[in-house]
Amino acid sequence: YTISRSPYTCDIEILLRTIKQEADLLLWSDGVIAGLHNSPILYMLKAAPLTLYALKNDILARGLYNYFSTDIFIISYTEFVSLTEKNQQQIAW
DSSP: OOEOSTTTTSSSHHHHHHHOOOEEEOOOGGGGGGHHHHHHHHHHHHHHEEEEEHHHHHHHEEEEEEBTTTTTTEOHHHHHHHHHHOOOSOOOO
């Protein structure tokens, strides 16, 4: 799964209801806002059967690095490619 828009403009609850088993979720573009430390959205994501990732460049571009949760794996573009190879089917939100 990927989230590229602000979590405040898409229905995260619907996304979470579609997840039936352990899955990977990548936050990128404005989706990295969901990874802010102590945000209500982050608590929802952490309660789901998800491994959370976020693109480092998108976090840095928005000045959010110092406010970002340590519960999320921060990855490079190279690691993003590896993640897409691992998850050949993707659902974008």
